[in-house]
Amino acid sequence: MTSQQAPGSWTNWARNQTADPLRRAAPRDTDELAQTVRRAADDGLHVRAVGAGHSFTGAAVTDGLLLSLDHLQTVEDVTRTETGARVTVGAGIRLHRLNEVLASAGLAMRNLGDIDRQSIAGAISTGTHGTGASLGGLATQVRGVRVVGADGSVTEATPEQDPDLFEASRLGLGSTGVLAAVTLDVVPAFHLRAQEEPWPLDRVLEELSTASGGRGGGSDAEGLENAHDHFEFYWFPHTRRALTKRNDRLGPDDEASASLRTARGERPGAVTRARAWVDEELLSNGAFEVINRLATAVPRATPRINALSARALAPRTYVAPSHEVFVSPRRVRFREMEYAVPRAELVNVLEEIDAWVRASGENVPFPVEVRFAAADDVWLSTAHGRESAYVAVHQYLRLPHERYFEGVEKIVAGVGGRPHWGKLHTLGAEDLAERYPRFEDFRRVRAQADPGGVFANPYTDQVFGPR
Incomplete structure (x- = not known):
């Protein structure tokens, strides 16, 4: 078949996961995908699908058939609703292309993460999220999935039709089948007013609602994370400095003006190109690569480098369409671990991480990213049933990450933290079952959908138990 690809090694974006599959294929449509999966299962092969390879775990690794969904990028349907639209797209569409398609139709995703290179299937299957104390991750925006089973069957699952398969497939690491298409609940396009400002870390922690009445004690008082539609911050280890990002939707009058100016090719209140370059390069790209190489070569200089970076x-403040504010370029390669912790535990967790970094002498040139999410009901969502704060630690790929991640993992796992499904961690099925009320429901559906373990691999065996 023309969609077959020559076998060859595959490596993920972070260059820490590789696979040598017996077969590779890139089906052109759902029918060909179903035939390809069924043939592989009949031949006794394991099957995994891959998007952009942005997972740091071995989620896509297989020794059998590795499927690329890159040809499945069609926008199949746009149905207008009172609040926006329902949009059905091929599972392989990249988020950056999806954002462009939606914008051209006057629509947008309600919330996004800060990287748009992933496929929609990979993003929802691993629990990708953005920030917003009243908002959920990408999987909460899913209203339907098309799932290809090991026998080649194609099932349309929604909350009303085959609801258990829907729940287990919209966030389940592809363990119930291969996603061929996804239906999303989207909203009218909107602009955000973005405010980015360096703050002392102590000020940030004091103004979080979790710090009201005592650090980490929890409170209903409005804090930074509740006062803005989207709030996050980056703390520079070895310092008490942070970069805050506060993003808020424009009011109706401002939105109308911003939409008109955007249509003319203007960016109301946009920062100068030089100013944008300084911040983006310093935190994300060319200059940041140099900073990390310097920290690698001269570890003792890292605290001073981080202090200078934070103060630079x-x-x-600027206004732009939502997806342009949410997303930042990321060209410096790194390894990442991220845990969702109960929001009331955040301040104490960060203080413990700070103490560990200072005591250990670990070389950490990358900022720690902190984001927020509302409680949701997605079975395997890291925010299932609780208001959550996300603590993401990164390490430059030329530096060892194991000791740093192990130290942080002991801290966050100790408060019931849940690891991001696509980022590095060491927890297994027994640990995770204690953290997810619907874990056994997921495993039941997985066993029903894939009794032969066709869609299993070492990573799914680690986190869900062997089939």
Whole structure:
């Protein structure tokens, strides 16, 4: 078949996971996908699908058939609703292309993460999220999935039709089958007013609602994370400095003006190109690569480098379409671990991480990213049933990450933290079953959908138990 690809090694974006599959294929449509999966299962092969390879775990690794969904990028349907639209797209569509398609139709995703290179299937299957104390991750925006089973069957699952398969497939690491298409609940396009400002870390922690009445004690008082539609911050280890990002939707009058100016090719209140370059390069790309190489070569200089980086960032405010504010370029390669912790535990967790870094002498040139999410009901969502704060630690790929991640993992796992499904961690099925009320429901559906373990691999065996 023309969709077959020559076998060959595959490596993920972070270059820490590789696979040598017996077969590779890139089906052109759902029918060909179903035939390809069925043939592989009949031949006794394991099957895994891969998007952009942005998972740091071995989620896509297989020794059998490795499927690329890159040809499945069609926008199949746009149905207008009172609140926006329902959009059905091929599972392989990249988020950046999806954002462009939605924007051209006057629509947008309600919330996004800060990287848009992933496929929609990979993003929802691993629990990708953005930030917003009243908002959920990408999987909460899913209203339907098309799942290809090991026998080649194609099932349309929704909350009303085959609801258990729907729940287990919209966030389940592809363990119930291969996603061929996804239906999303989207909203009218909107602009955000972005405010980015360096703050002392102590000020940030004091103004979080979790710090009201005592650090980490929890409170209903409005804090930074509740006062803005989207709030996050980056703390520079070895310092008490942070970069805050506060993003808020424009009001109706401002939105109308911003939409008109955007249609003309203008960016109301946009920062200068030079100012944007300084911040983006310093935190994300060319200059940041140099900073990390310097920290690698001269570890004792890292605290001073981080202090200089934190102080080099100047405040900026601008207005732009939502997806342009949410997403930032990321060209410096790194390894990442991220845990969702109960929001009331955040301040104490960060203080413990700070103490560990100072005591250990670990070389950490990358900022720690902190985001927020509302409680949701997605079975395997890291925010299932509780308001959550996300603590993401990164390490430059030329530096060892194991000791740092192990130290942080002991801290976050100790407060019932849940690891991001696509990022590095060491927890297994027994640990995770204690953290997810619907874990056994998921495993039941997985066993029903894939009794032969066709869609299993070492990573799914680690986190869900062997089939």
